[in-house]
Amino acid sequence: MxxxxxxxxxxxxxxxxxxxxxxxxxxxxxVFQEIQTDSTNFSVYRGIVINSESDDPIASALISVNRSNISTISNSDGEFSLRVPEDLTPVTVTVSRLGYNSKSLPLYYFEENNRVELVNSVQELSEINIFDAxxxxxxxxxxxxxxxxxxxxxxxxxxxxxxxxxxxxxxxxxxxxxxxxxxxxxxxxxxxxxxxxxxxxxxxxxxxxxxxxxxxxxxxxxxxxxxxxxxxxxxxxxxxxxxxxxxxxxxxxxxxxxxxxxxxxxxxxxxxxxxxxxxxxxxxxxxxxxxxxxxxxxxxxxxxxxxxxxxxxxxxxxxxxxxxxxxxxxxxxxxxxxxxxxxxxxxxxxxxxxxxxxxxxxxxxxxxxxxxxxxxxxxxxxxxxxxxxxxxxxxxxxxxxxxxxxxxxxxxxxxxxxxxxxxxxxxxxxx
Incomplete structure (x- = not known):
């Protein structure tokens, strides 16, 4: 080494x-000093990622805005907030986490809902032919x-x-x-x-x-x-x-x-x-x-x-x-x-x-x-x-x-x- x-x-x-x-x-x-400002208009969307079966919060889920490089993750309580430029809408948001099936939702979903339920991935992956190594x-x-x-x-x-x-x-x-x-x-x-x-x-x-x-x-x-x-x-x-x-x-x-x-x-x-x-x-x-x-x-x-x-x-x-x-x-x-x-x-x-x-x-x-x-x-x-x-x-x-x-x-x-x-x-x- x-x-x-x-x-x-x-x-x-x-x-x-x-x-x-x-x-x-x-x-x-x-002592604080702001070094620049951003004039872009943003909207804030909030939500919580939970296990669909247990209702337990899911930490460290990745929340990403499609057609952009914008993303964030959920905290230990499963909560997240996402700031999206207003000129970027309409877009979809993908929520993913290891061991769960990912889910894509339209951004406007979060205007009235804040729960994102992810389903455990239970597929028998060891039987799939793609794993040939x-x-x-x-x-x-x-x-x-x-x-x-x-x-x-x-x-x-x-x-x-x-x-x-x-x-x-x-x-x-x-x-x-x-x-x-x-x-x-x-x-x-x-x-x-x-x-x-x-x-x-x-x-x-x-x-x-x-x-x-x-x-x-x-x-x-x-x-x-x-x-x-x-x-x-x-x-x-x-x-x-x-x-x-x-x-x-x-x-x-x-x-x-x-x-x-x-x-x-x-x-x-x-x-x-x-x-x-x-x-x-x-x-x-x-x-x-x-x-x-x-x-x-x-x-x-x-x-x-x-x-x-x-x-x-x-x-x-x-x-x-x-x-x-x-x-x-x-x-x-x-x-x-x-x-x-x-x-x-x-x-x-x-x-x-x-x-x-x-x-x-x-x-x-x-x-x-x-x-x-x-x-x-x-x-x-x-x-x-x-x-x-x-x-x-x-x-x-x-x-x-x-x-x-x-x-x-x-x-x-x-x-x-x-x-x-x-x-x-x-x-x-x-x-």
Whole structure:
């Protein structure tokens, strides 16, 4: 496996955290600057995606507007909102999720209805003749060889929504959100992806952090670097498949396409090692999704990899690191659409009986994209550093129109409740 000397690495080291002692402060500061406005008229459509049999909400369902590059995803409560330019109507909206039959609905459906019921996909896929691959390792190698054919080879400008939440046990203590612009280089280019922040806001309740402030280093790059097609050299590049064991799992369907499911696991377990599943389109051999973990049973090594700084008298180590990346197709070509990293950490204090557990959830969804055709030089000062830590700005949570016409992930109920509590604490402290 390729070893990188940089302290900011994809996968095994890219999600570096650092922990600092903070004095509890009664007040917060806020600085916001809107860098541009959008005069396009938009309409907002809201809905909820549920399981047709159980009525349970379906999280992370993809909601995409046909004949456009506009999309979003449902939150953990199954809820979503979709901002669509008025001059784009009439259009249809497709709702899809792994394990369910996708559904297409006219946009005007959401003017009077907000429920989208998806039916479980129960077809016996293993009996279908399209699944003719019998060697999972060979299938993965073919998938990697077909990258140039299956994925965008143009530089694109992506508008994305990024959310970063930190929980202490079950309580939300830090919320960061941003609309970001991504200058996405082709997967076969040596150029790095560039990110600029269009709008951002953050709120942290340091009282709930028990005097310990946990900050995630990397911000939007944490989700962006999960793009295994662009950054295969860190996890699963051609020639590295010999370092993994592969096996077939039960096939499935995504967006009505037949999908191979391949289990993979690193053979070298002397350091934290990857394992998970690759979802490969049976027709085009495109990687359409990956879900994987990093085994961190080796606490000493994992701590060196993921903890940048910690207070004296404490032990800090990761206990669960889970990653997911999705791709979507447009006119026969696929591109990065969604990245999610969930990281759980334990803090053991020398003189305390009980430890503290923190969960960091970093996710980003591409809500719109277009080919980037400006041949001029990009100004480097516009872009954030890959080592960025989201700032402690909070005033955006007061403004319901802060995000304007940008598509975002609807806040979960627990997140919204946390926002309200933090706002109330701020107001009380200011009196």
């Amino acid at each position: 390729k070893k990188i000397n940089s302290p900011f690495q994809i996968g095994k080291i890219y999600t570096i955290l650092f922990l600092l002692i903070f004095a509890v402060s009664p007040g917060f500061s806020a 019998d060697d999972p390792r060979e299938l993965v190698n073919k998938m990697l060889q077909k990258k140039d054919e299956n994925y965008f080879s143009d530089q694109t400008l992506m508008t994305s929504f990024y959310r970063e939440t930190i929980k202490r046990r079950r309580t939300n203590v830090s919320l960061s959100e941003a609309v970001v612009k991504i200058y996405k280089s082709p997967h076969n280019s040596n150029k790095d992806d560039l990110v600029s922040i269009y709008k951002a806001r953050k709120s942290t309740d340091y009282d709930k952090l028990d005097t310990l402030a946990l900050k995630l280093r990397g911000g939007p790059f944490n989700a962006l670097y999960l793009d295994l097609i662009k950054y295969t050299e860190y996890v699963l590049q051609p020639g590295m498949t010999k370092n993994y064991e592969f096996s077939f799992d039960e096939p499935t369907k995504i967006n009505d396409n037949y999908i191979y499911v391949v289990n993979f696991e690193e053979t070298d377990k002397s350091t934290p090692w990857y394992f998970g599943q690759l979802f490969i389109d049976a027709h085009s051999l495109t990687l359409v999704r990956a879900e994987y973990k990093l085994n961190v049973d080796d606490r000493r090594t994992a701590t060196k990899m993921f903890v940048k700084k910690k207070p004296s008298g404490s032990k800090v180590y990761p206990v669960d690191l889970s990653y997911k990346v999705d791709y979507v197709e447009n006119n026969g070509k696929w591109h990065y659409a969604y990245g999610n990293a969930i990281m759980e950490y334990v803090v053991d204090w020398r003189k305390k009986i009980f430890n503290s557990r923190y969960t960091v959830n970093s996710e980003m969804v591409v809500t719109n994209w277009e080919k980037y055709t400006d041949n001029g030089e990009l100004k480097t000062e516009e872009f954030i550093d890959p080592y960025v830590v989201m700032g402690d700005d909070v005033s955006g949570f007061y403004d319901a129109e802060f995000w304007g016409n940008n598509n975002i992930i609807e806040p979960e109920k627990s997140i919204q409740n946390a926002i309200e509590k933090i706002k109330k604490n701020m107001e009380d402290n200011q009196e």
